[in-house]
Amino acid sequence: MKPVNYLLLSLLGMSLQVSAQTVVDDAWVRATVAGQPSTGAFMHITSSTDSKLVEVRSPVAKTVQIHESKMANDVMSMQPVSSVALPAGKSVAIEPEGYHVMLIDLVGQVKAGDQVPLTLIVEDSKGVKESIEVKAQARALNSMPMHDHGAMH
Amino acid sequence: MNELLTRRRVVTGLGLLSLGLIAGCDSGSGLSYKYGKDLSNEILGRKFKLRDADGTEMMLGSFRGMMPMIFFGFTQCPAVCPTALARAAQAKKMMGPDGDRLQVVFITLDPERDKPAMLDAYVKAFDPSFIALSGTLEETAATAKEFKVFYEKIPTGDSYTMSHTATSFVFDSRGVLRLGLSPSLSAKQCTEDLLTVMSVC
Numbered sequence: 001m002k003p004v005n006y007l008l009l010s011l012l013g014m015s016l017q018v019s020a021q022t023v024v025d026d027a028w029v030r031a032t033v034a035g036q037p038s039t040g041a042f043m044h045i046t047s048s049t050d051s052k053l054v055e056v057r058s059p060v061a062k063t064v065q066i067h068e069s070k071m072a073n074d075v076m077s078m079q080p081v082s083s084v085a086l087p088a089g090k091s092v093a094i095e096p097e098g099y100h101v102m103l104i105d106l107v108g109q110v111k112a113g114d115q116v117p118l119t120l121i122v123e124d125s126k127g128v129k130e131s132i133e134v135k136a137q138a139r140a141l142n143s144m145p146m147h148d149h150g151a152m153h
Numbered sequence: 154m155n156e157l158l159t160r161r162r163v164v165t166g167l168g169l170l171s172l173g174l175i176a177g178c179d180s181g182s183g184l185s186y187k188y189g190k191d192l193s194n195e196i197l198g199r200k201f202k203l204r205d206a207d208g209t210e211m212m213l214g215s216f217r218g219m220m221p222m223i224f225f226g227f228t229q230c231p232a233v234c235p236t237a238l239a240r241a242a243q244a245k246k247m248m249g250p251d252g253d254r255l256q257v258v259f260i261t262l263d264p265e266r267d268k269p270a271m272l273d274a275y276v277k278a279f280d281p282s283f284i285a286l287s288g289t290l291e292e293t294a295a296t297a298k299e300f301k302v303f304y305e306k307i308p309t310g311d312s313y314t315m316s317h318t319a320t321s322f323v324f325d326s327r328g329v330l331r332l333g334l335s336p337s338l339s340a341k342q343c344t345e346d347l348l349t350v351m352s353v354c
């Protein structure tokens with residue numbers, strides 16, 4: 001009995017420790033109009049060890065994928081990716097202009113103010129996976145990104 | 154007396170003509186833009202015919218008197234399309250009363266999924282004055298080609314996303330192509346160049 005308890009405790013301790021390694025800030029989803037089949041989810045992820053985001057799940061969509069947008073010569077190109085690297089201690093932006101999460105085949109309209117549940121699966125360099133529950137706030141369809149694009153160029 | 158009148162008419166005529174020249178309304182003169190690209194030597198978008206949400210056929214001439222700003226996208230686009238629409242809405246506000254003459258036109262590159270009513274609601278969520286146009290796959294391809302807009306479907310499992318040119322094309326109120334705005338520009342930068350186009354036509 002006792003060893004089992006210890007094991008449980010240590011497992012619990014481990015999972016707590018692991019959960020503390022990845023921090024998600026400023027998660028949001030772009031609201032949709034009725035009938036719009038997909039939308040994007042955005043956030044900042046900081047992991048304390050070198051790891052990668054390998055999967056995202058959400059009950060609001062039948063399919064969730066990680067895509068990457070790239071802009072070259074005013075052509076915006078889009079590509080699904082299998083993972084996003086999360087270098088230790090670095091805040092990685094999951095944003096419209098770069099890596100982003102696509103919620104495809106939405107089960108219903110996402111309205112501004114909705115709390116959209118997301119589960120992020122992050123894998124560390126040893127292959128250990130942790131799942132992080134996030135509530136992303138739906139922002140109005142016409143929300144502009146927080147920064148001013150023009151200032152970057 | 155008669156001669157005088159005629160002369161006056163000629164002088165008035167010349168005056169109007171020179172005003173027109175100063176105003177740069179002839180399609181030959183290029184304007185200098187601070188941020189955008191001068192497209193006055195390009196002939197794009199002259200012949201397209203697409204439909205709005207009500208099924209009304211629309212072409213460049215439908216926007217005569219307005220300054221159309223046309224760009225291409227699709228509603229399942231996560232980044233550049235909503236950003237460009239939000240930027241256009243902001244620029245229209247920043248232009249003040251002149252903004253009333255800016256007609257934002259969004260052409261879908263994904264008519265299979267962007268059904269007219271949903272597409273219309275989508276663009277009007279940014280500004281109620283915005284217009285969305287769509288056509289058949291063939292009409293869409295022809296329109297994109299006419300604008301030299303590149304687009305392609307990218308398969309993603311059971312679904313697809315799209316890569317596409319994200320330039321906004323600005324015509325003056327006479328339907329002459331003037332300006333190309335890159336998606337990397339801010340609303341403020343776009344506003345300055347849009348007002349430059351507006352100052353002459």
